[in-house]
Amino acid sequence: MFSKKMFILATVVSSIGFGIAAPNIHADNVANATSSQVSNSAKYTDGMYQVNTTYLKQGTTNASTMGKYMSAVSDVTIKGNTAKLTISANSASSAKMITGFSINGTSGVKNGNSWTFTLPTSVLENTLNGHVDINVIFFTESQPVDVKLDMSSVN
Numbered sequence: 570m571f572s573k574k575m576f577i578l579a580t581v582v583s584s585i586g587f588g589i590a591a592p593n594i595h596a597d598n599v600a601n602a603t604s605s606q607v608s609n610s611a612k613y614t615d616g617m618y619q620v621n622t623t624y625l626k627q628g629t630t631n632a633s634t635m636g637k638y639m640s641a642v643s644d645v646t647i648k649g650n651t652a653k654l655t656i657s658a659n660s661a662s663s664a665k666m667i668t669g670f671s672i673n674g675t676s677g678v679k680n681g682n683s684w685t686f687t688l689p690t691s692v693l694e695n696t697l698n699g700h701v702d703i704n705v706i707f708f709t710e711s712q713p714v715d716v717k718l719d720m721s722s723v724n
């Protein structure tokens with residue numbers, strides 16, 4: 570008699586258990602639906618783009634000396650609301666002079682003659698606040714520079 574009650578109890582408990590588990594599976598689906606909605610609402614289509622890049626003396630519309638050392642085109646890889654911006658020097662000797670390069674306060678990760686910055690897509694159309702550290706034999710300087718990306722081809 571007692572063990573029959575236990576059996577019924579166990580059956581009831583396990584049905585409740587499944588009852589609880591079932592909504593969890595639903596919850597996962599809801600989470601997936603939400604994350605795809607987030608990327609649908611992203612500003613740009615995911616992908617890799619090449620964007621014209623200009624360097625201006627900070628706070629001005631005048632060309633910066635930095636433009637002489639850099640590639641005029643940068644790579645932007647968009648994934649959702651995050652962008653990886655890769656900026657390149659125009660030669661190995663130009664890259665060698667640049668000992669530090671940050672944008673909006675975050676240091677770029679150097680790879681060969683390029684630096685990669687992870688930025689929110691929301692800032693890409695703004696003037697980016699660059700900063701470079703230069704070292705050429707015994708000459709050093711640490712300079713601010715405005716970086717402008719031409720985002721007109723990215724949609």
Ligand code: HEM
Pocket residue numbers: 625626627632633634635638639663666667701703705708710712713714
């Ligand atoms: C032999 C190498 C270099 C020398 C002698 C040099 C010298 C100077 C001097 C004297 C200034 C003061 C402002 C002016 O006169 O225009 C300056 C500014 C500046 N330099 Fe250099 N520089 C050298 C290389 C570089 C490199 C490789 C970069 C970056 C890739 C760079 C980026 C800047 C920036 C951003 C400024 C601030 C003014 C502006 O944006 O034009 N410099 N440099």
